[in-house]
Amino acid sequence: MVTARAQSSGESSPGSGDQTPKWTVMIFMGADNVPGDASLKKEAEDTIRMLNEDIQPSDSINIFVQLHADGRIERQHVWRGKRTAVNLALEDSTNGKALTRFLDWAMETSEHRPGDYSMLVMWGHTFEFGVGPQVLRNGIDALDFAELSDVMGRFQQEHARKYPNVYGPDEVPKLNIIGFDACDVATVEMACQLEPFADYLLASQIGVPLPGWPYGEVLGRLRDPKGDVMGPAELGSYIARRYCAHYAAQDRRVTLSMLDLKRAPTLFDLAERLARRLALVLDDGDEFDVVYDLFFHSRTPDDRPFIDVADFCLNLMRDSGYQSVRQAAEALGDFLITPNPGDFESEAIRPSAVGVGRPFIVENSRNSADTAGLNGVSLYAPHVADHDFEKASYFYDKFAFAQKTLWGQLVQGLAMSQ
Amino acid sequence: MPLDDPKDIDRFAKDIDRFSKDIDRLLKEIDRGPKDIDRASGAIVEDVFRQVTGLNGFLVVSFVAPVAGSQSLNGRRAAKNPMMATVARKAEAREQEDAVQNPVDPDTLRQLLKTLPEFLKYLEQKAKPKA
Numbered sequence: 139m140v141t142a143r144a145q146s147s148g149e150s151s152p153g154s155g156d157q158t159p160k161w162t163v164m165i166f167m168g169a170d171n172v173p174g175d176a177s178l179k180k181e182a183e184d185t186i187r188m189l190n191e192d193i194q195p196s197d198s199i200n201i202f203v204q205l206h207a208d209g210r211i212e213r214q215h216v217w218r219g220k221r222t223a224v225n226l227a228l229e230d231s232t233n234g235k236a237l238t239r240f241l242d243w244a245m246e247t248s249e250h251r252p253g254d255y256s257m258l259v260m261w262g263h264t265f266e267f268g269v270g271p272q273v274l275r276n277g278i279d280a281l282d283f284a285e286l287s288d289v290m291g292r293f294q295q296e297h298a299r300k301y302p303n304v305y306g307p308d309e310v311p312k313l314n315i316i317g318f319d320a321c322d323v324a325t326v327e328m329a330c331q332l333e334p335f336a337d338y339l340l341a342s343q344i345g346v347p348l349p350g351w352p353y354g355e356v357l358g359r360l361r362d363p364k365g366d367v368m369g370p371a372e373l374g375s376y377i378a379r380r381y382c383a384h385y386a387a388q389d390r391r392v393t394l395s396m397l398d399l400k401r402a403p404t405l406f407d408l409a410e411r412l413a414r415r416l417a418l419v420l421d422d423g424d425e426f427d428v429v430y431d432l433f434f435h436s437r438t439p440d441d442r443p444f445i446d447v448a449d450f451c452l453n454l455m456r457d458s459g460y461q462s463v464r465q466a467a468e469a470l471g472d473f474l475i476t477p478n479p480g481d482f483e484s485e486a487i488r489p490s491a492v493g494v495g496r497p498f499i500v501e502n503s504r505n506s507a508d509t510a511g512l513n514g515v516s517l518y519a520p521h522v523a524d525h526d527f528e529k530a531s532y533f534y535d536k537f538a539f540a541q542k543t544l545w546g547q548l549v550q551g552l553a554m555s556q
Numbered sequence: 557m558p559l560d561d562p563k564d565i566d567r568f569a570k571d572i573d574r575f576s577k578d579i580d581r582l583l584k585e586i587d588r589g590p591k592d593i594d595r596a597s598g599a600i601v602e603d604v605f606r607q608v609t610g611l612n613g614f615l616v617v618s619f620v621a622p623v624a625g626s627q628s629l630n631g632r633r634a635a636k637n638p639m640m641a642t643v644a645r646k647a648e649a650r651e652q653e654d655a656v657q658n659p660v661d662p663d664t665l666r667q668l669l670k671t672l673p674e675f676l677k678y679l680e681q682k683a684k685p686k687a
Contacts, residue, residue: 417647420640551639
């Protein structure tokens with residue numbers, strides 16, 4: 139993403155080599171108390187303190203936090219500014235504008251230039267396919283993931299309009315990484331939803347224990363880079379590994395994976411193909427029973443309504459009675475795991491910085507035998523858990539993936555068959 | 557899409573190999589007994605046709621009998637749920653739409669058609685009750 143400085147100074151295009159890239163890290167924290175969820179206020183405060191105290195200031199990184207708690211919004215440019223309350227009388231924070239304002243403020247303040255790297259982290263509880271739930275008069279409201287993509291889309295358009303000298307007529311800014319320090323977000327649905335807005339999705343297939351990512355450790359390398367500043371693919375992999383190593387020491391089950399959103403359209407097509415092939419054969423009662431059970435064999439831990447996609451594909455390849463299903467499963471499974479050499483020629487950018495040669499699941503880190511069947515990305519499957527799919531379907535059906543593929547209808551049909 | 561590309565030929569050979577495995581599977585199903593013959597042959601023949609005609613990613617669903625509403629299958633839990641039949645019909649419609657948009661290459665089709673009578677004859681012979 140690019141801001142005023144780039145426009146006025148005519149900074150270089152990404153990777154041209156005449157500037158050292160900087161990172162702009164933006165952490166959007168939702169810590170309002172919600173009945174049934176653990177309070178996040180203390181963890182949020184601890185995280186902000188960690189950012190301020192455990193990481194030494196560095197020119198190569200700008201860190202911004204925005205905390206939503208107790209009905210207030212506060213912002214800070216870590217190290218370089220005090221934490222201040224947002225005047226809600228002056229700044230509209232409804233309908234996702236709190237996020238777009240935050241992004242805009244962070245980009246301007248850091249004087250983000252073309253070629254610099256950016257990461258947005260959504261921190262907080264997830265709630266029915268949304269993040270950052272708040273208690274309102276008429277119930278609990280969260281920024282659901284479909285709304286999140288609307289908000290990101292609005293930001294892209296506004297930002298591109300604001301800097302017309304930087305972006306061409308069809309160009310819009312993109313984040314390098316969008317991360318979720320939140321539960322159950324590494325899904326095919328999210329990858330397809332966020333593909334227009336970021337290069338990589340960094341998220342977990344399972345729950346994220348409090349206090350979440352160890353920011354001091356994961357951003358420590360950026361504070362004091364030994365050599366070049368890490369590129370997006372390198373930082374994402376590093377975060378995933380350090381996160382899992384951190385909790386291994388504390389004996390907590392965790393996973394974190396990074397997905398290459400640039401290839402999400404192919405993922406969409408292959409998942410739709412598998413959904414169709416399954417739909418076409420499930421009126422065979424024997425096959426129905428086999429597939430129904432394979433969903434259970436592939437489910438993620440903790441009674442969550444998700445299956446691991448690669449594991450499911452492998453199970454179908456082994457046990458489905460239909461070649462068309464086995465073929466579709468193989469194609470999808472290969473896509474997730476097979477390295478993608480691609481064409482890449484640049485003297486200015488290290489191939490590893492931008493993930494050249496990596497598969498769609500760029501990184502998959504996990505820390506225990508419980509998570510051995512998790513390969514980095516999940517799909518919604520309500521029948522594998524004790525889950526109110528009818529209530530969740532209001533939110534789930536907002537996903538572009540649910541609307542445009544048959545997967546949602548297929549798995550809801552399976553849930554209704556219980 | 558003529559099969560002059562080595563990758564296509566390789567793919568074709570692979571499909572033939574899988575095709576023959578499916579025939580083996582069909583024979584095993586038939587061997588299970590008369591009760592399962594219809595279900596097994598119906599389902600597997602449909603599947604075999606789908607994949608043979610789906611070489612190189614092109615699917616010719618016009619060869620495939622409609623799946624939804626097929627009386628030869630004895631769905632268990634699936635039969636209780638009309639939503640599954642609806643999803644199957646939608647899948648069929650989408651496949652047909654794709655087939656129209658991505659018609660199979662005539663050369664490939666010609667090769668497939670050549671194998672079809674032989675395949676049907678083979679099935680008929682195997683399905684006959686043993687004397």
